[in-house]
Amino acid sequence: xxxxxxxxxxxxxxxxxxxxxxxxxxxxxxxxxxxxxxxxxxxxxxxxxxxxxxxxxxxxxxxxxxxxxxxxxxxxxxxxxxxxxxxxxxxxxxxxxxxxxxxxxxxxxxxxxxxx
Numbered sequence: 001x002x003x004x005x006x007x008x009x010x011x012x013x014x015x016x017x018x019x020x021x022x023x024x025x026x027x028x029x030x031x032x033x034x035x036x037x038x039x040x041x042x043x044x045x046x047x048x049x050x051x052x053x054x055x056x057x058x059x060x061x062x063x064x065x066x067x068x069x070x071x072x073x074x075x076x077x078x079x080x081x082x083x084x085x086x087x088x089x090x091x092x093x094x095x096x097x098x099x100x101x102x103x104x105x106x107x108x109x110x111x112x113x114x115x116x
Contacts, residue, residue, distance in 0.1 A: 001081045003042060003108040004088035010049055010074035012101035027098035028076075035080060035091065044078035079108075 016024055035041040055063045078095060082088050085107065092103040 001083055002085075002088075002110065003079055003081050004085075004091075005077060005079055005106045005108065006088065006092045006095055006103050007077035007106075008075045008099065008101050008103055010047075012075060013099060016100055024098065024100060028095070031091075031094050031098045032078075034094070035078070040080045040082055040087075040091070042079040042081050044076070046076040047074050049074045 013024070032041065032044065052064060053066050055065065055067070057063075076099065078091075080088065080091055082091065085105070088105050088107070092105045096103045
């Protein structure tokens with residue numbers, strides 16, 4: 001099994017009217033429950049957009065922000081343990097339908113030293 005990150009950036013759901021957000025939330029939670037019931041759920045959630053990220057160096061120095069060459073990642077994400085990239089795409093489609101926005105799929109590199 002391989003772990004996959006399925007995610008969307010902040011703003012991807014901005015087209016959804018405020019009054020429809022409870023329905024979207026219910027649909028998203030149904031997909032989460034389906035993933036849990038299927039035994040593929042690892043972790044997921046949304047990042048707090050009202051809390052600024054910080055960079056912490058090896059010596060403990062803290063600076064505001066993220067790596068300069070990257071964009072901030074805000075939004076929602078799911079980590080699933082799946083047998084194939086095709087399965088990850090299928091789950092991404094379910095999440096995209098529930099959240100009403102496209103999902104990005106990325107594969108985690110295996111690391112036998114930590115059991116995956």
